[in-house]
Amino acid sequence: MTDKFSTWLNKPECFTDLLPCARLVIRRAEQLGITLDDSYMQAGDSGEYQAAVASNLWQFIKEESESIAQKATKYLVELDYKGLATFISREFIDSCIDQRRNDSPFHAYYRHMRSVLSEAKDINYKPMPRTGSYFAWSHKPDLAFLPDDNNFRIKNLNFKEWTSSTISFSEIHKKTAMIQLSHHYWDESLRVILDDYLHPIRELVTFVTVKYPLIPSVEYESDTADDDGEESQRTPRDTFVNPDSSGGDDSWMRQLPVLGQSIIETDLERIAQDAVAKLTSKERIVLCSLEASLTPEEIAANLGKKGVSSVSNYKADAIKKLHKEWVRWSLPDSEYYSVAEDELRIFYKKVISICKEAIDCRDSREG
Numbered sequence: 001m002t003d004k005f006s007t008w009l010n011k012p013e014c015f016t017d018l019l020p021c022a023r024l025v026i027r028r029a030e031q032l033g034i035t036l037d038d039s040y041m042q043a044g045d046s047g048e049y050q051a052a053v054a055s056n057l058w059q060f061i062k063e064e065s066e067s068i069a070q071k072a073t074k075y076l077v078e079l080d081y082k083g084l085a086t087f088i089s090r091e092f093i094d095s096c097i098d099q100r101r102n103d104s105p106f107h108a109y110y111r112h113m114r115s116v117l118s119e120a121k122d123i124n125y126k127p128m129p130r131t132g133s134y135f136a137w138s139h140k141p142d143l144a145f146l147p148d149d150n151n152f153r154i155k156n157l158n159f160k161e162w163t164s165s166t167i168s169f170s171e172i173h174k175k176t177a178m179i180q181l182s183h184h185y186w187d188e189s190l191r192v193i194l195d196d197y198l199h200p201i202r203e204l205v206t207f208v209t210v211k212y213p214l215i216p217s218v219e220y221e222s223d224t225a226d227d228d229g230e231e232s233q234r235t236p237r238d239t240f241v242n243p244d245s246s247g248g249d250d251s252w253m254r255q256l257p258v259l260g261q262s263i264i265e266t267d268l269e270r271i272a273q274d275a276v277a278k279l280t281s282k283e284r285i286v287l288c289s290l291e292a293s294l295t296p297e298e299i300a301a302n303l304g305k306k307g308v309s310s311v312s313n314y315k316a317d318a319i320k321k322l323h324k325e326w327v328r329w330s331l332p333d334s335e336y337y338s339v340a341e342d343e344l345r346i347f348y349k350k351v352i353s354i355c356k357e358a359i360d361c362r363d364s365r366e367g
Helices: 004-008 013-032 046-063 064-076 081-102 105-119 150-156 175-193 203-211 251-253 261-277 279-293 296-303 309-326 338-355
Strands: 124-128 134-135
Touching: 004 013, 004 046, 004 064, 013 046, 013 081, 046 064, 046 081, 064 309, 081 309, 105 124, 105 134, 105 175, 105 203, 134 203, 150 261, 175 203, 261 309, 261 338, 279 296, 279 309, 279 338, 296 309, 309 338
Parallel strands: none
Antiparallel strands: 124 134
């Protein structure tokens, strides 16, 4: 870390300098559909929301100081605080995109649920720093937190035995349905536990994962047989909507959002090919090196560069190009959130595979 950058980072004025950056981050996150950790504050005082984002930015800069210090120092020397804000906000948003890409369906749904409940009317929503967010459909004074005790969990939180909701799987990513799910969970908790508590949103999402298959299935165009001549089973292990009244048939399967095999093998392959066609050779090297968990110093050496700042630049340019191609396919705020996340993972894996295997990548639209 350079001395000037280190001095700036530890000065009280640093927080003030980060407020314009926080505003850029908030605006960019809204454009990209990214849920920030402090998004639950969005409906309240804007100043407090910006201050919370600025605080997270400071923590991010401190953790990533080795990779961003050199370029940040350049802006500080030139007193270009507008350029500094733009640079830091871009680095932070890039990290959010990376995090979202690597999120499991559980974490993606948790973040979505937390955002929805933080804005819901009549709900008792309580975020706890470094602990998580809690909720209750009760506003009793001095409401206790759900006991974090293994014996209590074994006795009361066997979600497989709790009654399933009547909400179909195709609805569970919609705000109204998510609020209804939280109310159903709350009613079930009263039936089983016989007392009011502030419940961790994480427990609510765990309940949802027990009752619904959050990871989408792959739809094959024809049945296949295994070595014994029996049809392969590609259904989730657990039923989810009123399993007791399903009548023993497979009608519930029609509620599953699925990825068609043709989408995986044809459409996403084509989008990935078109995206890689836009990348330079150095950008491909950076993406593959990041996927291989190489350090910025190792990547810079592979590129024949002395400093690591170029690595961040190539990475940012590559992500920008990939995003431009991806948005041609992806629908923002899709009601099938887990499907969109799964498609994005497959797309990125195909991009990396093409970068590794192909020296030249011709745009599929060129015939």
